[in-house]
Amino acid sequence: MKIVYVIASLATVAAVALGIAATVHAREGDHGPASPIYGVQLPEGYRDWPFIAPAQEAAPLNELRVVVGNPTAMRAYRENIRPFPDGTVLVKLAWKHEPSPDFAPASIPGAATTVQVMVKDSRKYASTGGWGYGRFVDGKPVDEAQHRTCHACHAARVSDRDFVFTRYAK
Numbered sequence: 001m002k003i004v005y006v007i008a009s010l011a012t013v014a015a016v017a018l019g020i021a022a023t024v025h026a027r028e029g030d031h032g033p034a035s036p037i038y039g040v041q042l043p044e045g046y047r048d049w050p051f052i053a054p055a056q057e058a059a060p061l062n063e064l065r066v067v068v069g070n071p072t073a074m075r076a077y078r079e080n081i082r083p084f085p086d087g088t089v090l091v092k093l094a095w096k097h098e099p100s101p102d103f104a105p106a107s108i109p110g111a112a113t114t115v116q117v118m119v120k121d122s123r124k125y126a127s128t129g130g131w132g133y134g135r136f137v138d139g140k141p142v143d144e145a146q147h148r149t150c151h152a153c154h155a156a157r158v159s160d161r162d163f164v165f166t167r168y169a170k
Helices: 002-028 069-076 146-148 150-161
Strands: 053-056 061-069 090-101 109-122 131-137
Touching: 053 069, 053 146, 061 069, 061 109, 069 090, 131 146, 131 150, 146 150
Parallel strands: none
Antiparallel strands: 053 061, 061 090, 090 109, 109 131
């Protein structure tokens, strides 16, 4: 009788563990809505990633931007690895800029505009130089028409830098 009880207990523990593992896996793979065309999602925890570089966009965008990267991106930047390896993820956060109320010559972030994501997967995104793109406003992907412009813009201007505009700010 003890053996049956032990086997039943082990089976219950195994079932619970598998259920927990399946739930954790589902959460890891589902980070909200995906971009049209590429299926790119906002990466979990990206706001805690290391800083790569700032940028300021002139009119008509008038934005302050910050680019952050996952560990694969950071290693590639620090070690000057090009092309970027598969698994690289770059995220650009953008805000309108406005004058600082505390120091007139300075600009500060105003309203958030977009979060843009680039994911390197040379097989999945072979037709776009190995990069998948996502552009999000308020956590939701923008329309397909806007996503169709992503790679064309990168290809026209920075194809010689593995389609990446951002340079590492050392």
